[in-house]
Amino acid sequence: MDILIQFAYVVSAALFIYGLKQLGSPATARRGNSISALGMLLAVVAALLDQGIVDFQWIVFGFVIGGAIGGAAARMVQMTAMPEMVALFNGFGGLASLLVGWAAFSPSSETFTLVTIILSILIGGVTFTGSMVAYGKLSEKIDSGAVLFNGQQVVNSLIVLGIVLSAVMFCAGSGGGFWLFLVITLSLVFGVMVVIPIGGADMPVVISLLNSYSGLAACAAGFAVDNNVLIVAGSLVGASGIVLTQIMCKAMNRSLGNVLFSGFGSGKVEESTVEGEIKPITVEDAYYVLEAASNVAIVPGYGMAVAQAQHVVKELTELLEQNGTEVNFGIHPVAGRMPGHMNVLLAEADVPYDQLLEMDDINPRMENVDVAIVIGANDVVNPAARESESSPIYGMPIINVDYARTVFVLKRSMASGFAGIENPLFYKDNTRMLFGDAKDSIGGLIREFN
Amino acid sequence: MIPAEIFLTFILMLSIFLGFELISKVPATLHTPLMSGANAISGITVVGAISLAGTGQHDLANWLGAAAVALASINVVGGYLVTDRMLAMFKKKEG
Numbered sequence: 001m002d003i004l005i006q007f008a009y010v011v012s013a014a015l016f017i018y019g020l021k022q023l024g025s026p027a028t029a030r031r032g033n034s035i036s037a038l039g040m041l042l043a044v045v046a047a048l049l050d051q052g053i054v055d056f057q058w059i060v061f062g063f064v065i066g067g068a069i070g071g072a073a074a075r076m077v078q079m080t081a082m083p084e085m086v087a088l089f090n091g092f093g094g095l096a097s098l099l100v101g102w103a104a105f106s107p108s109s110e111t112f113t114l115v116t117i118i119l120s121i122l123i124g125g126v127t128f129t130g131s132m133v134a135y136g137k138l139s140e141k142i143d144s145g146a147v148l149f150n151g152q153q154v155v156n157s158l159i160v161l162g163i164v165l166s167a168v169m170f171c172a173g174s175g176g177g178f179w180l181f182l183v184i185t186l187s188l189v190f191g192v193m194v195v196i197p198i199g200g201a202d203m204p205v206v207i208s209l210l211n212s213y214s215g216l217a218a219c220a221a222g223f224a225v226d227n228n229v230l231i232v233a234g235s236l237v238g239a240s241g242i243v244l245t246q247i248m249c250k251a252m253n254r255s256l257g258n259v260l261f262s263g264f265g266s267g268k269v270e271e272s273t274v275e276g277e278i279k280p281i282t283v284e285d286a287y288y289v290l291e292a293a294s295n296v297a298i299v300p301g302y303g304m305a306v307a308q309a310q311h312v313v314k315e316l317t318e319l320l321e322q323n324g325t326e327v328n329f330g331i332h333p334v335a336g337r338m339p340g341h342m343n344v345l346l347a348e349a350d351v352p353y354d355q356l357l358e359m360d361d362i363n364p365r366m367e368n369v370d371v372a373i374v375i376g377a378n379d380v381v382n383p384a385a386r387e388s389e390s391s392p393i394y395g396m397p398i399i400n401v402d403y404a405r406t407v408f409v410l411k412r413s414m415a416s417g418f419a420g421i422e423n424p425l426f427y428k429d430n431t432r433m434l435f436g437d438a439k440d441s442i443g444g445l446i447r448e449f450n
Numbered sequence: 451m452i453p454a455e456i457f458l459t460f461i462l463m464l465s466i467f468l469g470f471e472l473i474s475k476v477p478a479t480l481h482t483p484l485m486s487g488a489n490a491i492s493g494i495t496v497v498g499a500i501s502l503a504g505t506g507q508h509d510l511a512n513w514l515g516a517a518a519v520a521l522a523s524i525n526v527v528g529g530y531l532v533t534d535r536m537l538a539m540f541k542k543k544e545g
Contacts, residue, residue, distance in 0.1 A: 016491055017468065017472065019487075020469075020472045020473070020476075020487075020491075021472055021475075023476055023480060023483070023484055023487060024472075024475040024476050024477070025477070026477070026479060026480060026537075026540045026542070027542070029480055029483060029537045029540065030534065030537040030538060030540075032487075033483070033487050033530065033533045033534055033537055034534070036487060036490070036491060036530070037490070037530040037534075040490070040491070040493070040494065040526055040530070043494060043497050044496060044497060044500065044526075046497075047496075047497040047500040047501055048500060050500075050501055050504075052501060052504070052505055053500070053501065053504030053505065054504060054505070055503075055504045055505070055512070056504060058503040058504060058512050058513075058515060058516040058519070059500050059503050059504050059515075059516070059519055061516055061519075061520075062499070062503060062515075062516040062517065062518070062519030062520035062523065063496075063519055063520070063523050065520045065523075066519065066520035066521060066522065066523025066524045066526075066527065067523045067524075067526075067527040069520075069524050069528070070523060070524035070525065070526065070527035070528025070529070070531070071527050071528065071531060073524070073528045073532070074527070074528040074529075074530075074531035074532035074535065075531065075535075077532060079536070082482055082486070082532075082536075085486075085528075085532065086482075086485050086486055086489060089486070089489045089524065089525050089528060089529055090489060090492075092521045092522070092524050092525050093489065093492040093493060093495060093521070093522065093525045095518075095521050096493070096495040096496070096499060096518045096521035096522040096525070097495050097518075099499070099514045099515070099517050099518035099521070100495055100498045100499050100502060100514075100515070100518045102514050103499075103502040103503075103510070103511040103514035103515050103518065104498075104502060112455050207485070208485070211485050211488055211489065211492075214489065214492045215488065215491075215492045217492075217495075218492045218494055218495045218498075219462065221495050221498050222458075222498065223458055224498075225498040225501060225502065226454070226458070227497060227498055227501075228458070228461055229494060229497060230494050230495065230497060230498050231458060231461050231462050231465065232461060232465045233491050233492070233494035234492065234494065234495075235462055235465040235466045235469055236465055236468070236469040236472070236488070236491060237469075237488045237489075237491050237492040238466065238469065239465075239466050239467075239468075239469025239470045239472075239473055240469060240472075240473040240484065240485075240488045241485075241488065242470075243469075243470060243473040243474055244473070244481060244484070244485065247478075247481075331478065331479070333478060338481075338482060338485065339478070339481035339482060339484075339485060340478060340479060340480060340481030340482035340483070340484070340485075341482055343478070343479040343480070343481070343482065344482045344483070344536055344539070347536070347539040347540045347541070348539050350539075350541065352541050352542055352543035353479050353540050353541070353542065354542055354543050355543060356479055358477075358478050358479075
């Protein structure tokens with residue numbers, strides 16, 4: 001029987017791997033997800049058949065509660081709220097690993113097992129509270145700005161020291177209980193401390209990193225309870241999070257260390273040296289320009305999500321296409337609050353995915369674009385990143401909307417972006433500002449077309 | 451005889467490399483479903499939790515295990531469902 005269970009775990013790991021492989025293309029991705037879910041079902045059934053299990057009531061109890069919550073959340077969540085939902089789920093995964101590590105502890109455990117138990121608790125704890133803070137920031141239940149205070153590094157160093165000390169004492173087998181609780185407490189505190197200094201605009205990096213941690217925590221729990229499938233699945237997720245973290249950091253031209261420790265965007269606004277004047281445009285004039293355009297590029301940002309403007313954007317796209325205009329979308333990797341955030345929103349509004357171009361694909365076409373429409377994006381189209389060496393975002397790859405013949409910037413007001421950086425794009429000769437709520441402005445354009 | 455720890459570490463090493471290979475091929479447009487799908491997979495902790503919740507040994511492990519089963523099932527059920535919901539929306543341009 002035992003060998004059959006182990007074999008089932010092997011098959012389940014293979015299904016996870018194949019499922020992830022299918023996720024490599026939008027055409028097969030949905031099937032890939034189902035295959036991965038099948039792998040999970042198999043692993044759960046195999047675990048339930050384990051002869052060590054004599055008591056099913058606890059398991060059923062846990063599963064019914066968790067399944068109901070998860071199912072309801074998955075059905076009800078708004079697509080704009082995906083980042084906070086993913087953060088929340090990350091946190092639950094982390095806490096589950098912490099509990100598994102804790103439950104796996106028995107005074108007779110060997111040193112290797114103790115080390116893995118500590119790792120599982122530590123990573124799980126940091127993931128849990130870190131994700132909760134990220135959730136709070138993303139859903140704006142707490143201030144999304146960076147929290148910095150004097151002596152922060154010292155406090156963090158002391159916490160790390162405390163964690164290392166209690167981990168060593170625990171693994172050396174002296175007593176267990178006290179040191180175990182100390183590690184649990186400190187790792188929970190540490191999770192809060194590592195996420196509070198990170199500002200809202202850096203959330204794509206944080207959420208990817210926490211995603212990776214939740215996998216690594218599962219992996220450590222796998223070592224603690226001696227289970228292969230946990231190790232395989234956990235490290236796949238861990239690797240996935242790290243790959244995404246790297247992509248996000250590269251798209252911001254910053255190192256991971258810089259994102260984690262610098263408290264970027266914490267209110268230090270540089271002296272504005274931008275010359276030129278802002279040229280507003282009315283909805284009516286904007287319509288005449290769009291009506292005559294043959295090639296339009298739309299560049300969305302977090303502001304589109306906030307204004308829930310994705311559906312009107314789709315409507316405008318259709319009208320433009322009926323008018324014979326070619327419309328493409330340019331998606332910057334860090335647009336929005338999580339990797340791929342804009343793509344999901346536009347997919348929800350029925351924009352076909354082959355119309356969504358990555359930054360490197362849209363940039364070479366920009367010179368042939370008649371009108372580039374920037375909707376609620378700011379830093380990802382800021383030419384200062386290309387031109388001004390003194391700019392804090394200098395070197396960050398951007399979507400070169402200013403190379404288009406005309407640029408429309410849809411913006412609520414003249415306030416600067418999340419990073420608090422002045423945007424010279426607004427002052428360029430070919431830029432026209434369409435002030436107001438993005439949804440209303442686009443709604444106005446649609447009315448003009450009709 | 452090679453000790454079990456080495457086997458486990460070997461598996462870890464191979465799956466990390468495999469993970470990097472697989473994930474770097476996922477296009478940017480699918481990154482959000484990838485994350486929520488990965489989230490669901492990280493709910494694999496449920497397997498570890500099941501074996502701890504049902505041992506009937508002592509109360510604490512049962513309680514912790516049951517709580518872990520509940521949390522991990524939120525991930526598993528919620529993660530797969532929401533990923534499916536998202537992926538169903540991705541459509542190719544018709545015609």
